[in-house]
Amino acid sequence: MNHSSLLIWIFLLFPAAAAVGCLILRKASWIFRFIMVGAAVDAGLGFILIQSLFQKGALRAAGSWLRVDTLSAYYILIMILVFLMASIYAARYFNEEIQKGSLSDKTAARFGSLWFGTLSVMTLVLLSNNLGLMWVGIEATTLATTFLISLHPSPLSLEAAWKYVLICSVGIALAFLGTLFVGAADSSSLIWTKLASHASILNPQLMKMAFIFLLIGYGTKVGLAPLHTWLPDAHSQAPAPVSAVFSGFMVNEAMYCIMRYLPIVNGAVGNSHFSRDLLLFFGIFSMAVAAVFILFQHDIKRLLAYSTVEHLGITAIGLGLGGLGVFAALFHTLNHSICKTTGFLSAGKLGQKYGTHDLRKMPGTLQKEQVWGLGLFLSLIILVGSAPFAVFMSELLIIKAAVDHHHFLLLTFFLTALGIVFIGVLSHAVSAVWGEPPGDHVLPEPNHLGDMLLVGAPLLLLLILGIWMPHPLRELLEKSTFILTGKQ
Amino acid sequence: MLVLDIFIHLILLILFPPFLIGFINKVKAWTAGKQGPSLFQVYYDIEKLLKKGAVYSSTATWIFKAGPILTSASLVCAGLILPMMRNHSTFGFTGDLIFFVYLFALGHFFLLISALDVGSSFEGMGASRGAAFGTFAELALFSALAIFCIPAGSPTFKSVFTALPWKTWGFAHPAYLAGALVLLAVLLTENSRLPIDDPNTHLELTMIHEVMVLDHGGPDFAFILYSSSLKLLLQADLLIHFLLPFPSHLTEEGVLLLLSGILGIGILIGILESVTARLRLQRIPQFLIGAFILTVLGLMISFYRGAP
């Protein structure tokens, strides 16, 4: 076993070992410390993996079953960032519950093991070069996260968990059917590299059917409208760190699975119109649905969830535009993940303080909770696409790609939806931020340095990315775009 | 040879049916650990009834009197074209399968209108039930027969029975299995056996067959009794022709197959009646629709097999 395959194995198995570790630790406070340390170690391993990818090119392990190329490395980057933020935050968030006594040691152990279990199967999805194994990973992700939603079993959280597990299981089973169709179209096994290398000789009719099933199947997990119905429920009922991981990474990972099939389908069909048109349709439909629901949404976590539907729609549109659009979509994924994670983390903390997620009942957030209030407000501002943050830049790139391809009708819908979302989000946010805080003599909570870092660092990162893109990131993005389109 | 064949055919057709009912009753008695009535009890019953006189309601017309006789007559006609010891009947012709089913329906029709004619609301209810379930059963019967007719290419007994692939009948041809199951279900329905109707009960609001014939007495009821036993014989005969390979000429083997097949069906019904309970009246349409949908499945398979 050489160095790089050892690294892959360690990166895959470390979270699984950590999941077992959480079961051994019996004290809640210890478990959350362990989660923090574990996420940091995992992030370190991830960076080493990406580093060695830059040095040696694609890494392999277990025959050709596990493989890291630029696209998976890029998603590994997003994954470790989101998990690191959410894990550090989890300690702060649940600390309050431990003090109130509403979180038992047993529940904490369950959370910890499911948390790392989720991380481990998500890693499996990104590392697997076998499309069947990738499917197993995604389905396992669904199952592992179900009880994270209903960590505190209440009627509403159980309803959300039930909808989530049933809808997503059915969706993912359809994705399996799509995977089987890919298998039927091909004479070899389900190895992605082999399929991608001889995509042009695959049966185009079967590949078309396969792609439809895959798009609907994985699209359910992505939350593309009209398959998004589980998404707002699950996000609103899950604890904040879990919602952050859902929006920040899990849905993007399902999108990653769809992306993996793009070069194969395009190669088999002979042109990319088929897959692109489908993606554009689902993308614009998701944006439209999300825009309408955001306009009348007062629950902050549901609002953020619908914003996720919108942004995944934007990503789908970027992929559907091809070329520069793909580049923009990948860049947008990173920006959205970081920003949405910050948004959910802030919203969760505010929800804990106010005891509600209804924006009408939490006025004056900036005065009462300076750090988290500002974090929520800024992340909402960034999410609606304000300059000069990175989300604005990636959306601008998508608009440029649409103009280049003369998709003016699409552009009209795109901009209209963005406009509606802009109005909807700001009208809710402004009233919450600048309203009068309840009670006359509320002292602002003392600001915690860790909190400031947790909110400030991602937002600063988004500002920097909006102005200047570091060279390694550009290289990652360009190479990933090349993998997906075959063009630089 | 031909004369002998017709002679045996007629003897079996006319004289054998009451024995089958007696046999089933005997099987049921044995299963229950009882001695039971004689195997020939139904013959005695018919003889006794024929000797009696009849009482007619003042509202009944000649239709009421003609009903039982016409029912028996149409069933005897149906029995003539149904093959018995051989894989075809001497009186068979192209399309005789359809004609057979319609003669059957005709018999049922005369029974229904004679029940309606008497003007009793109770019998009217029975007739309405008989008509409703008869309709469902007819649908299932026709589509079940279609499963067998499609591969043969003709609705004729001879071609259907010669086209059946006897060597690989069971597993290789699930469609035929479905068809045979549905034929059994139709047999149970049309002859008012369990689990559709209980032949042992009398004067119950859930009955179907018994309700229709309550006002018939004496010789009329003898004909009703005879025609219902004939009906059972004919349907059992139809079913076993789909299950067993009958020779094309009159042989001892054919007679033996026929007798053992029909008695086998008798044992099956007897055991079935001993172990099952009657369905609730509301569930009977569901049972028959289920049977029909099973034939849809069979038909799909039959069609599919024909495709390249």
Next chain:
Amino acid sequence: MIPYVNFILTAAIALNLYIVSSSRLRSCVQAAALQGSVLAFLPILLWGTQASKLEIINLLLIGIGTLGVKALLIPFLMFRSIQEANVRREVEPFISLHLSLSAAAVLVIISFWISKVTGLPHPPSAYLVPAAFSGILIGFLIMVSRQKAITQVIGYLIFENGIFIFGQILFQKIPLAVELGVLLDLLVGILVMGIAIYHISREFDHIDVSRLDGLKG
């Protein structure tokens, strides 16, 4: 061996129809278990004659795994959650059983039609694709037309069985590890659903999905 395969597939379709028409929860689970155990023989019957020694071991493993999971473990789990959720009333469909049975018949016809249209290259048995699609479609029908959470799980199971049948077309292409992974996922999925049903019944005192309507908008 193909005659036996055809027989198994027809039995699978007929069991689908039976589950749609049955009004008793327990007989639905029994029928689903029967379907699972019949389907467990499918891989070895389909491919056993032309497989090498190693492949035979694979086939046997898949067969045993399927039998264990679909015929024993999952029915056991479901019976337990029926007991724990204390389901007193039986199947309560949104649409009547007659109507859903007729709809199921139409779905069977559609699945035969689909198999003619898709034109998969050389399926080993002509009934594989119709049986697979009728499982998928009827599974969907049950999931959307029933009120009880547990009947939705039965629908999901039938749906999965349909996909399992479809997977048999590609035996040589799907590695053993993936097949077993799929089985494991299914098992854990049903387990998760079972636990969720248990929690739901404890919190709500019922498992009617139609009354899970707190989350809107």
